[in-house]
Amino acid sequence: MVHIRFEGRSYDIAEPQLGVTTGMSDTAIKQRLAQHFDVSQDRLQSYVVDRRPSGDLIVRPEAVYG
Template identity: 40%
Template sequence: MTQTQAVHIRHGGKSYDTNLEELSLSDAPSDADLKNAVSRHLDIAAAEVNNYVVERTTGGDLVVRPNAPFG
């Protein structure tokens, strides 16, 4: 059994966990494809996640979150 990459999403103060298969994405999606799939999954406008950051962890998971300025 193969394990699909986990996708962790932070939006509107909530966290969501899904995976590439549930988002109908293949391995190694582009940031744009991932953001579009996340907007469809959350049933929100694509513009709401357009400026989000996509992090690719060393463990292979993907994190989609708002940009968090520090300072």
């Protein structure tokens, strides 16, 4: 499962629906998400891809503290 926080909303999308496979780079994952949301890949450039031990992915904006 890919969990994404995009433009203030949360989405859960199955990997096959996005065409995401194990071992894909962060850039490739962001490219697939940009295609899914029909936006420029630049909109996801600052996003972070967290790989969880369960195999799930969490894609979220980079956290800025302070």
